[in-house]
Amino acid sequence: MAKFVSFLSFFVLFVFSKWIVSGEWNTNDFLKREHTLVKPYQSGGSAMPLWDFVGSTMVTSKFIRLTSDHQSKQGGLWNSVQCWIHNWELHVHFKVHGGGTSLFGDGFAIWYTKERSQLGNVFGSKDNFMGLGILLDTYSNHNGPHNHGHPYISAMVGNGSMSYDHDADGTHTELAGCEAQFRNKPHETYVAIRYEDFTLTVSMDIDGKNAWKKCFEVKGVRLPTGYYFGASAATGQLADNHDIISMKLYQLQSDFDESKQGNDREDYTKIEPGAEYFAPPRDHVDDVKGGFMSGGGGLSGWKLLVIIIVSIIGLGICGMVGFMLYLKKQEDNRKRFY
Template sequence: MANAEIYFAIFLFLLNFLSGVAEWNTKDYLKKENSLIKPYSDGRWDFVGSTIVSNSYVRLTPDHQSRKGAIFNNLRSYVPNWELHVHFKVHGSGNDLFGDGFAIWYTKEKLMLGPVFGGKDYFTGLGIFLDTYSNHNGPHNHGHPYISAMVGNGSAHYDHDRDGTHTEVAGCESHFRKSAHETYIAIRYEKKKLTVSTDIEGKNAWKECFSVEGVRLPTGYYFGASAATGQLADNHDIISMKLYDIGLDEEKAEDYENIDPSADMFAPPRDHVEDEKRSFMSSRLTGWRFLLIIIVGIIGVGVCAMVGFIIYTKRQEDARKRFY
């Protein structure tokens, strides 16, 4: 009889354990229709610009100047609480000068190339920016590479001249470029809380980058990614984007399809001040300005050479006069 009771207790324990596992699996599962997984051939993602699809990765931009590329899921996501895992790689030939970076999007619009890391400015939704540009604009209290988040309502402008610090909700430094390990970023949104974490040190563990309360994001938006290069360049590769439904119970009163994207907190604005400590060659020069600097430099060298020749000739004449 005692053995029967023991076996029955073990049976109840296993039943409760398996029930708990089953319940966990139903509340946190992969949304395949909103995920980008090898071999990238399910037809649920659209590619534009310089994007190249291989068997191993989706390259948004090659390591060449002035390129833009983007990918967007062509199915809307209606998950109110979610976590997006992005496996990526940023690398290139530059050791000191490189850029510009890439963005991960959850937006109302899709497939629009633009000036914000290859994506559209004045966007509506969420942008996570992984900025690798090695020269910053104005005084910072952080270095690069840098990860930041911005919530746009269609009227906010991302200002590259200020590295977007006057519209970001939060940010952190992260040395993901040319990492010796596989690089991942996790974007988690649950009950108006946005948390961004990274795994870039090969520890198979998430390290929190930042967490922000009071972020409101509607359902029915598109996930995507984009990248851009300018005078500086890098390869920006996406290996996978996996969306998980967290499955948390939500208040039924709120209509998540019709709320406007917003955030309670923004980083304080700062004045734009040119950084004189950095080499002018690493600044974001447009083509005609760069050409103008080259022309002025050539003229300057010519003037210096002419003045030097005149001084040399004068000294030679004076030397001959003293000899006679």
């Protein structure tokens, strides 16, 4: 019996070891180095091999900082090689941190788009883009009456004519999203973006457990080949450090591709970016960025302060009128005794 138990233990250990080795071999075999960024970054001061950076981006020996914890910054990092892979998975090792405890922002985005290296107002990159944006929004004083908190991760597919609405946190063009408390973590944080057979899946590893947790999955997402990967970030009145530590792209094998031969295969270069499903939009209410004087409807900031002051003045006036009426009544009562 003891020999059988020993043999069984050895067999299980052997199978597990082979599984581990096989898994590592498969992963490394399909790592696409032309779309991968890891340390050391080998920056020449103004450029890196296969990668370009724009705006406030700063390259160090440990990370690439898209924005520092200062106001009004925009930065971007872009792969200079077009991606011709239809099924892929991108792993991004990142860190968002700063001195703010209750107010911070704005966030960063991971891109797969036709355009590259163009600064703009969508988390540091251009609006009306063509392709996919994974938006990691950290703006703590979020816009509108949402049913979720921040930080928040969402996906948007643009066809060149769709604009990202900052005032509504992009809810009118959002495919799907989830809350993800990835800011100021003492451990490593990762996001995985998987695009396989027209299905987009976003997962997170932000709890220090070395395991992926699905954020959302959306079917019917159509993305062409030949676009560029990149990342960008922005700060406004609020700020944070937005750091990219690594980006690794893996090519995925798919039974869907293998099942089609010759002329039956779709020309992925001619696909127009689009999606069959969008999350239902939430009602929009202007936030503090609109300001009281600009006529916004959000009950925050100066609006709330003005309402409080007006309420106090109103209560004071009511109190004074009530007191004067009380004195008049007392005097009328005294006159009845004369």
